[in-house]
Amino acid sequence: xxxxxxxxxxxxxxxxxxxxxxxxxxxxxxxxxxxxxxxxxxxxxxxxxxxxxxxxxxxxxxxxxxxxxxxxxxxxxxxxxxxxxxxxxxxxxxxxxxxxxxxxxxxxxxxxxxxxxxxxxxxxxxxxxxxxxxxxxxxxxxxxxxxxxxxxxxxxxxxxxxxxxxxxxxxxxxxxxxxxxxxxxxxxxxxxxxxxxxxxxxxxxxxxxxxxxxxxxxxxxxxxxxxxxxxxxxx
Amino acid sequence: xxxxxxxxxxxxxxxxxxxxxxxxxxxxxxxxxxxxxxxxxxxxxxxxxxxxxxxxxxxxxxxxxxxxxxxxxxxxxxxxxxxxxxxxxxxxxxxxxxxxxxxxxxxxxxxxxxxxxxxxxxxxxxxxxxxxxxxxxxxxxxxxxxxxxxxxxxxxxxxxxxxxxxxxxxxxxxxxxxxxxxxxxxxxxxxxxxxxxxxxxxxxxxxxxxxxxxxxxxxxxxxxxxxxxxxxxxxxxxxxxxxxxxxxxxxxxxxxxxxxxxxxxxxxxxxxxxxxxxxxxxxxxxxxxxxxxxxxxxxxxxxxxxxxxxxxxxxxxxxxxxxxxxxxxxxxxxxxxxxxxxxxxxxxxxxxxxxxxxxxxxxxxxxxxxxxxxxxxxxxxxxxxxxxxxxxxxxxxxxxxxxxxxxxxxxxxxxxxxxxxxxxxxxxxxxxxxxxxxxxxxxxxxxxxxxxxxxxxxxxxxxxxxxxxxxxxxxxxxxxxx
Numbered sequence: 001x002x003x004x005x006x007x008x009x010x011x012x013x014x015x016x017x018x019x020x021x022x023x024x025x026x027x028x029x030x031x032x033x034x035x036x037x038x039x040x041x042x043x044x045x046x047x048x049x050x051x052x053x054x055x056x057x058x059x060x061x062x063x064x065x066x067x068x069x070x071x072x073x074x075x076x077x078x079x080x081x082x083x084x085x086x087x088x089x090x091x092x093x094x095x096x097x098x099x100x101x102x103x104x105x106x107x108x109x110x111x112x113x114x115x116x117x118x119x120x121x122x123x124x125x126x127x128x129x130x131x132x133x134x135x136x137x138x139x140x141x142x143x144x145x146x147x148x149x150x151x152x153x154x155x156x157x158x159x160x161x162x163x164x165x166x167x168x169x170x171x172x173x174x175x176x177x178x179x180x181x182x183x184x185x186x187x188x189x190x191x192x193x194x195x196x197x198x199x200x201x202x203x204x205x206x207x208x209x210x211x212x213x214x215x216x217x218x219x220x221x222x223x224x225x226x227x228x229x230x231x232x233x234x235x
Numbered sequence: 236x237x238x239x240x241x242x243x244x245x246x247x248x249x250x251x252x253x254x255x256x257x258x259x260x261x262x263x264x265x266x267x268x269x270x271x272x273x274x275x276x277x278x279x280x281x282x283x284x285x286x287x288x289x290x291x292x293x294x295x296x297x298x299x300x301x302x303x304x305x306x307x308x309x310x311x312x313x314x315x316x317x318x319x320x321x322x323x324x325x326x327x328x329x330x331x332x333x334x335x336x337x338x339x340x341x342x343x344x345x346x347x348x349x350x351x352x353x354x355x356x357x358x359x360x361x362x363x364x365x366x367x368x369x370x371x372x373x374x375x376x377x378x379x380x381x382x383x384x385x386x387x388x389x390x391x392x393x394x395x396x397x398x399x400x401x402x403x404x405x406x407x408x409x410x411x412x413x414x415x416x417x418x419x420x421x422x423x424x425x426x427x428x429x430x431x432x433x434x435x436x437x438x439x440x441x442x443x444x445x446x447x448x449x450x451x452x453x454x455x456x457x458x459x460x461x462x463x464x465x466x467x468x469x470x471x472x473x474x475x476x477x478x479x480x481x482x483x484x485x486x487x488x489x490x491x492x493x494x495x496x497x498x499x500x501x502x503x504x505x506x507x508x509x510x511x512x513x514x515x516x517x518x519x520x521x522x523x524x525x526x527x528x529x530x531x532x533x534x535x536x537x538x539x540x541x542x543x544x545x546x547x548x549x550x551x552x553x554x555x556x557x558x559x560x561x562x563x564x565x566x567x568x569x570x571x572x573x574x575x576x577x578x579x580x581x582x583x584x585x586x587x588x589x590x591x592x593x594x595x596x597x598x599x600x601x602x603x604x605x606x607x608x609x610x611x612x613x614x615x616x617x618x619x620x621x622x623x624x625x626x627x628x629x630x631x632x633x634x635x636x637x638x639x640x641x642x643x644x645x646x647x648x649x650x651x652x653x654x655x656x657x658x659x660x661x662x663x664x665x666x667x668x669x670x671x672x673x674x675x676x677x678x679x680x681x682x683x684x685x686x687x688x689x690x691x692x693x694x695x696x697x698x699x700x701x702x703x704x705x706x707x708x709x710x711x712x713x714x715x716x717x
Contacts, residue, residue, distance in 0.1 A: 100300055101293055101297040103292070103293065103296070135630035135632050136630055141290060141631075208290065209290075209631070211293065211296075212296060212407045212410045212415060213415050215407065215408070215415045215416040216400070216401025216402050216407050
């Protein structure tokens with residue numbers, strides 16, 4: 001059952017283990033598939049759709065699709081990269097993402113992906129949604145302006161912290177992160193040591209008063225572009 | 236039209252080579268004499284409002300986006316205020332000196348930009364030279380060395396900013412209670428070799444500004460020259476202080492109006508008046524009142540009001556400057572250029588002192604204190620005194636912001652300067668190219684940052700309108716920026 005199998009990603013044969021997802025197999029082989037809501041150690045969510053690949057011509061999320069013997073995966077194609085770029089751009093216009101003063105700048109996966117995909121300005125109209133900031137907790141801040149609904153905090157709080165503080169409320173364009181209290185985060189048992197605080201890929205869930213401590217030039221994506229640990233950037 | 240007019244209005248737009256753009260209106264009376272001149276700031280004002288609700292530690296990085304020319308001033312001014320919010324009154328030596336180095340780098344680059352790129356064409360080619368000639372491109376063609384010096388001095392200042400803030404524009408160095416990096420030996424050693432050259436050029440620039448004043452004394456003392464009060468920061472001993480001092484104000488004769496006023500008491504001494512025709516407020520010294528309490532800020536005010544400068548070459552230059560007016564404050568708008576170069580020398584002397592200070596390699600970068608809900612930061616930006624005043628609620632969110640930027644303080648002086656020029660050069664009911672040129676030169680002496688002054692969203696080209704007493708347009712001259 002667990003005997004090694006082989007799949008093919010962009011024409012390259014890659015070893016895989018039954019039960020792995022395409023994304024896990026690709027990571028193990030050093031092939032980068034762009035992703036945003038995926039977090040090692042958390043249950044795959046398949047929400048952001050940035051890791052979409054084609055298997056036998058059919059689109060599926062690499063973070064949720066299990067490998068199967070002799071699977072043929074298309075990852076780095078013009079069509080898929082364009083779709084991924086469009087998803088990133090839509091995320092940018094749908095929220096209020098002001099990188100120029102965001103404390104997560106240089107350590108933000110959304111921003112890093114925008115750089116990777118060469119997005120200098122959005123091609124879609126900005127929504128400028130009216131969203132609020134929940135600063136009620138003495139040590140933790142939620143800035144809904146920047147939330148991309150990746151469910152990272154939902155999964156980490158539930159599965160790693162055992163607290164289930166975060167969940168979704170609303171549907172469609174009204175969908176947003178909520179907390180398991182009548183009002184705001186201060187009324188929950190959220191703690192500054194919660195691992196849920198470590199998984200936000202953007203600047204939506206933050207420890208207070210810690211921003212900007214890493215100098216420009218030393219922030220994670222100043223040092224190496226996103227994806228470069230797995231796959232060297234193309235010149 | 237003339238027979239029915241009691242007052243007429245003349246308008247000048249765009250003031251080219253000003254950071255941002257402006258519109259000037261000249262109002263005439265029934266005898267076609269200049270009654271009043273107004274430099275309009277008509278852009279939307281937004282920052283004080285839209286930073287409400289943001290967490291306070293964002294302020295130094297957020298508010299510096301007011302401006303791309305002197306963001307370091309806003310960055311550091313907000314950082315000083317935020318230090319107060321977290322209860323910090325004294326930084327570690329490394330943090331204090333890193334911030335000062337950043338600030339002197341900023342003063343150096345901004346003053347060099349203004350003097351060499353924006354002002355020197357006026358001085359070298361004359362006010363009446365055609366606009367196509369009065370610019371940096373023509374300067375580069377005619378005086379290649381001077382243009383090059385300006386570019387390299389600006390670059391040097393920008394490199395200092397990068398070494399202290401992480402980026403040349405819109406960095407993040409200052410954080411609540413300190414700084415996020417020290418100066419590595421490699422960064423220091425990259426800056427030291429050019430230091431002597433920079434000092435030599437700063438010396439030459441003082442000679443150029445001084446020489447211009449001496450050679451054109453009649454023009455300088457007659458052009459947009461008018462008495463005013465002056466405001467700025469000073470050290471405890473009364474010396475020039477650009478980063479962290481107390482407020483001093485002097486009157487036109489140099490008598491002290493108030494002195495050593497702590498930053499958080501500024502509202503007891505200064506008020507702000509709103510006028511219907513400008514989005515920019517008009518600050519004034521309360522003890523004198525809104526009519527006569529206006530004051531100048533910036534290089535001219537600072538060099539006028541300090542008792543000394545604590546670096547030798549700048550102090551010698553200050554004494555020369557003071558000798559020109561026999562010790563009385565200098566009230567010539569064109570003297571801003573000379574004063575600006577005195578400060579440029581001070582900045583490079585301070586940079587030299589700091590680069591050789593081992594405290595900059597210290598590792599004790601941040602301190603904290605007991606949280607407060609309100610704080611004021613005041614700094615001397617290149618263009619003058621800058622005030623940031625914030626209130627923060629128990630959730631760390633900003634509830635109130637009041638920003639008084641340098642150009643706001645210089646609002647009334649610039650109006651007076653335009654008025655003085657209009658009275659002298661307006662030829663009855665028509666705006667001539669000559670008048671437009673002179674108005675531009677007068678405004679430019681103050682190095683106004685108009686977009687900053689209104690916390691603007693957008694661009695403002697300069698136009699001059701001449702209106703009669705019934706506010707009917709009788710003449711207009713517009714010039715594209717550039």
